[in-house]
Amino acid sequence: MTAAALSLRGLRYRWPGAAADTLAIDELSLLPGDTVFLRGPSGCGKSTLLSLAAGVVLPDAGEAQLLGQSWAGLGASARDRHRAAHLGYIFQQFNLLPYLSVLDNVRLPLRFSPARARRAGPGAAEALLERTGLPSTLWGQRADRLSVGQQQRVAAARALIGAPEVVIADEPTSALDEPLREAFMALLLDSCAQAGSALLFVSHDARLAERFARVVDLPTLNHAGRPA
Amino acid sequence: MTALLSLATRSAWNRRFVLALVVLSIALSTLLLLGIERIRQDLRANFSQAVSGTDLIVGARTGPVQLLLYSVFRIGNATNNIRVSSIEAIARHRAVAWTVPLSLGDSHRGFAVLGTTGAYFQHFRYGQKQALVLAQGRAFGEMPAGLYEAVVGADVARRLGYTLGQRIVLAHGDGAMRENDHADKPFTVVGILAPTGTPVDRTVHISLPAIEALHIDWAAGTRLPGQTLSAEQAAAQDLTPRSVTAALVGLKSRAAVFSVQREVAAYRDEPLLGILPGVALDELWDVVGLGERGLQAMSALVAAVSLAGLVAVILAGLNERRRELAILRAVGAGPRQVLALLALEGLLVTAAGVLLGAAACWGAVALLGGWVQGQFGIVLRLLPPGSAEWQLMAAVLAGGLLASLLPGWRAYRLSLADGLSPRT
Numbered sequence: 001m002t003a004a005a006l007s008l009r010g011l012r013y014r015w016p017g018a019a020a021d022t023l024a025i026d027e028l029s030l031l032p033g034d035t036v037f038l039r040g041p042s043g044c045g046k047s048t049l050l051s052l053a054a055g056v057v058l059p060d061a062g063e064a065q066l067l068g069q070s071w072a073g074l075g076a077s078a079r080d081r082h083r084a085a086h087l088g089y090i091f092q093q094f095n096l097l098p099y100l101s102v103l104d105n106v107r108l109p110l111r112f113s114p115a116r117a118r119r120a121g122p123g124a125a126e127a128l129l130e131r132t133g134l135p136s137t138l139w140g141q142r143a144d145r146l147s148v149g150q151q152q153r154v155a156a157a158r159a160l161i162g163a164p165e166v167v168i169a170d171e172p173t174s175a176l177d178e179p180l181r182e183a184f185m186a187l188l189l190d191s192c193a194q195a196g197s198a199l200l201f202v203s204h205d206a207r208l209a210e211r212f213a214r215v216v217d218l219p220t221l222n223h224a225g226r227p228a
Numbered sequence: 229m230t231a232l233l234s235l236a237t238r239s240a241w242n243r244r245f246v247l248a249l250v251v252l253s254i255a256l257s258t259l260l261l262l263g264i265e266r267i268r269q270d271l272r273a274n275f276s277q278a279v280s281g282t283d284l285i286v287g288a289r290t291g292p293v294q295l296l297l298y299s300v301f302r303i304g305n306a307t308n309n310i311r312v313s314s315i316e317a318i319a320r321h322r323a324v325a326w327t328v329p330l331s332l333g334d335s336h337r338g339f340a341v342l343g344t345t346g347a348y349f350q351h352f353r354y355g356q357k358q359a360l361v362l363a364q365g366r367a368f369g370e371m372p373a374g375l376y377e378a379v380v381g382a383d384v385a386r387r388l389g390y391t392l393g394q395r396i397v398l399a400h401g402d403g404a405m406r407e408n409d410h411a412d413k414p415f416t417v418v419g420i421l422a423p424t425g426t427p428v429d430r431t432v433h434i435s436l437p438a439i440e441a442l443h444i445d446w447a448a449g450t451r452l453p454g455q456t457l458s459a460e461q462a463a464a465q466d467l468t469p470r471s472v473t474a475a476l477v478g479l480k481s482r483a484a485v486f487s488v489q490r491e492v493a494a495y496r497d498e499p500l501l502g503i504l505p506g507v508a509l510d511e512l513w514d515v516v517g518l519g520e521r522g523l524q525a526m527s528a529l530v531a532a533v534s535l536a537g538l539v540a541v542i543l544a545g546l547n548e549r550r551r552e553l554a555i556l557r558a559v560g561a562g563p564r565q566v567l568a569l570l571a572l573e574g575l576l577v578t579a580a581g582v583l584l585g586a587a588a589c590w591g592a593v594a595l596l597g598g599w600v601q602g603q604f605g606i607v608l609r610l611l612p613p614g615s616a617e618w619q620l621m622a623a624v625l626a627g628g629l630l631a632s633l634l635p636g637w638r639a640y641r642l643s644l645a646d647g648l649s650p651r652t
Contacts, residue, residue, distance in 0.1 A: 047649040056557065056647035077562055084560020089648065091558070094551050097235075099242035111231035112560035158559070170648075 003068045004029040005165045005198040006053060010062035012224075013048055022048050024224035025062075028216065030198040032165060035189065037209045038202045040218030046202055049218070050170055053200065054087060055079045067165055084113035088159030088167040088197065090188075093175040095155030096143035103129070103139045106158045116162035128157035132187060149180040156188050163195035170202050185211060232565060236572035239552070243545060250541050251581045253534035254624070258585025259592070260527040261620045262613075266593060268520050269616070270608050272513065275301070278426040279476075279505050281353030283485050286310070286318060286492055287474035289499035293515060296508040299330055299474040301427050302340040306332065309471040314498055318477060321491065323484035326351045329472040331439045334410070336398050339384045341432045343439035343472070349379075351478055354426045365392045365419035368435050375438055375463050379419035383429040390417050398432070398442065410442045413459045425607045437467035477502070531624055535631040538577060542570065542635040546642065553643045566643045567636040574632020575625070582621050582628075586613070 007029035014021045023045045030036055040046050051057045052064050055071035064071050067086055071079055088109070096105045106125040110117035129139055132153040138146065146154065152172055159167050169188065173181045189211055192199045201212065209215045240247055279285075279300045287295045288308035297303040312329065319327040328351055331343030342348075349360055349367045368377035380390055390396070394417040398410045415434060423429055441462040457465070479485060485504060492502035553566055561569075590610065597608040613621070 051647045051649065054558075054648060077564070080560055080562035080565075089558040091555070091648075095555065097239075097552060097555055099238045100235075108555075109559040111235070112565070116560075 004065070005032045005034065005067060006030040006200065007065045008049075008053065008062070009065075011052060011059050011064060012061040013052060013057070013059050015048070021060075021224035023052070023222055025049070025221055026223075028221060030166065030200060032198055033193070033196050034198045034214070035192065035212045036198075036200050037212035037215045038200060038218055038221075039204065039206055039209060039215060040202065041204050044218050045222050045224065046218060047170070049222075050168055050200075050202065054089060054168060055083055081113065081115075084109060085115040086165045088161075088164040090152070090155045090159045090167070090169040090172045092171040093148065093152070095158070096146075096151055098142060098144035100143055101140050102134070102143055102146065102154055105143050105154055106161055108158060109161055113162070116164070120162035124161055125157070128161055128191070129154070131191060132157050133183075148175050149184070152176060152180075152184055153187060156184070156191060160191045160195050160197065164197055166200065167192055167197045168200045168202075171204070172201075173203065173205065173208065181208075232569050233572055235556075236569050236576060239569070240573050240576055246541055246545065247577050250534070250538045250577055251584060253537050254531075254578055254581025254628070255584035255588060257527065257531040257534045258582050258621065258624055259588045260530055261524075261624070262586060262589040262617055263592065264520075264523050264527055265616050265620060266589065266608060267606070268523075269614075271516075271606055273609070274425065274606055275512070276506075276509060277355045279352075279354060281351075281357045281478065282476045282505055283479040283482060284477040284489060284492065284502045285474055285505060285508075286315070286477055286500055286502045289501045292501070292503040292508040293512050295474065295501055295503055296505060296512065298332065299476075300505065302332065302342075302431065306473045309473055310475070310500060311471050311498060312469050314495060314500060315472065315475045317495070317497075318475070318488075318492060321488060323479050323481065323488050324477055325480045326478045328352060328476040329436060329469070330474045330476065331436055331469070331472040333473070334398050334400055334439070334442065335402050336384075336396055336432045337388060339381070339430050339432055340427075341398050341434060343434055343436045343469075345436055348433065352428075352476065354424050354428065358424070360424065360428065361422040362419050363422040365417070367419055368433070368438075369418070371435075371437055371467070374418075374435065375441060375467075376413060376415045376459060377418040377434070377438075378415040379421060379433040380417055381421050381429040381431045381433075382423035384432060385417075385420045390420070392417055392420065396432070398434075400442075412456065413442055413462065425601075436469040436472065440467040440469050441465070531627065534581070535578070535624075535627050538574060538628060539631045539634050542574060542632065543638060546570075546635055546639055549639075550642055550646055553639060554646055554648055557643055557646075558648050563640045563643045567633075567640040570636035570639045571629060571632045574635065575629045578625055578628025578632075582624050586617075586621060 008025055009027055011023060011025040012021055013023040052059055055064065055066065058072050066082060069082060074082060097108070100108070103125055106129060110120055134150055134153060143151065143154065155172065173184055176184055185208060188199070285295060285299050287299060288306060288310050290307045294304060298306050315327055315329055318324060326347060328344060328347045332340060334341035346367055352360055363382065368374050368379055378396060384390065395414045396417060397414050400410060421428060444462050444465055445457045479488060489502040489504070492500050556566060593608045593610050597610065601607050
């Protein structure tokens with residue numbers, strides 16, 4: 001059996017000061033190269049789950065592991081290094097630093113992780129941008145000159161630079177209209193497959209689910225706050 | 229670190245319009261700090277350049293600082309005159325090499341008039357024991373032909389456009405009232421001194437008998453009615469001076485300076501005071517030092533205010549940058565790197581302000597130095613920053629770094645609390 005790229009087991013989390021658990025998950029794991037669609041409306045603990053998976057917050061109970069390494073077993077700086085080296089992250093929107101060029105935005109993770117920079121090697125950012133179909137005349141432009149659809153494609157390229165083992169995408173298509181959404185999904189899934197990255201994709205849009213190997217319903221998975 | 233530095237630079241550049249105001253305010257406070265330091269140093273240099281080679285200054289009994297101020301710097305007035313016979317007695321002392329009597333009180337268009345003797349041009353020294361040099365003409369001549377002759381300092385000649393042969397009218401006292409002009413006894417400029425950077429440049433020199441001639445028909449500070457004497461009539465009178473304001477004394481050996489000083493103080497015929505110029509200057513610095521420290525404290529406060537502005541601006545912008553912080557966290561920046569980023573930004577802004585302020589200070593000295601010299605007689609030197617300047621600039625920088633730890637700390641807390649989902 002192969003070790004899971006990302007695994008959450010017996011997870012409990014309660015926001016400080018909250019009366020009840022925000023999140024209670026028994027088991028969720030992604031094998032290398034796995035693609036999982038996590039469906040859920042807003043307000044069902046989605047952001048919390050992603051923060052736990054990315055090791056930005058630590059669970060009150062249970063374990064969250066990236067590549068077999070428990071987040072709780074690492075110090076704060078080591079968690080930042082581990083995340084920088086092995087995880088790509090795409091936000092809903094506003095993924096890019098407006099004051100950097102498109103190319104520098106894609107290279108951003110390499111600044112914080114020498115390990116990832118080594119893996120990426122020279123020319124990785126250009127190769128990834130090439131795949132996005134973004135004309136190379138735009139690569140040197142400031143990121144805020146791009147349209148929303150273009151920005152999300154650049155965000156995908158950034159998440160995938162240096163081929164991280166896991167990519168987490170938090171509703172990346174919610175700001176895109178139909179044709180842009182299709183193009184983005186194709187780019188993201190192809191790129192993940194190419195890099196061998198497992199993809200955890202969160203959305204409330206059930207129409208996107210068919211493209212994924214597995215579909216998980218978050219309200220079903222999370223039994224926190226449910227009447228006993 | 230270089231990765232963070234380039235990020236901090238570009239992030240700050242992105243908000244340059246707001247930050248430029250902060251840079252400007254830090255630049256102004258740096259200019260203030262450096263400018264005051266420059267003036268402080270140059271003022272001291274100017275003052276200590278003003279007299280050298282004089283072992284004692286003798287005047288009526290008063291405070292040493294006051295005697296120094298009126299005799300050398302033409303600031304303030306003498307409380308009393310001293311008799312010429314007293315100076316003659318001092319001159320007869322075996323340790324005394326020379327004496328130069330000084331008689332002050334009149335003015336010419338804002339410049340002091342000094343009555344003295346030919347010995348002044350021979351013995352007076354300034355700076356590094358430099359003697360006075362006549363740029364044009366000659367010293368005032370002997371009686372009676374040279375009675376109404378004047379030698380003007382370099383600033384007097386330059387500001388008033390005087391050349392040799394110029395006829396000038398001296399004024400009694402500070403020249404505030406026109407009827408106090410000595411218009412009936414005009415003088416002729418016969419010599420113009422080379423610039424010295426000392427009060428000599430702003431002085432009109434005439435002979436002691438000329439001072440007597442000017443005041444022969446005056447008593448108790450006013451013209452005697454019905455006793456007006458013309459210039460020629462005055463010249464025919466006995467113009468032997470009876471009293472002067474002060475005297476410069478040179479000794480044969482500096483070793484005797486304290487014993488001569490004691491003997492001057494113990495002089496029986498009238499109360500006298502002898503001061504060592506260097507010692508009196510130190511006393512002056514003690515007095516001036518209080519004001520200087522006040523000015524320095526004020527400009528330090530101004531610097532603190534502009535650094536508070538820096539903190540306020542960065543803090544105010546932080547809420548809108550929570551998205552930026554979340555992106556940085558997502559690509560692997562730790563909260564400590566976020567703190568470092570904010571601290572670097574503050575440091576960069578402060579450094580830009582300090583550089584701009586320093587440049588402005590040197591620019592101001594270069595541009596306004598001539599004007600300040602003409603207006604206030606202070607020679608401002610265009611020098612590379614000395615240790616005091618470096619210390620001031622380093623202090624502002626350190627203050628900026630320290631102040632930016634505050635927004636840095638706030639960003640650290642925010643990025644810990646927000647993680648990847650900024651609540652904006």
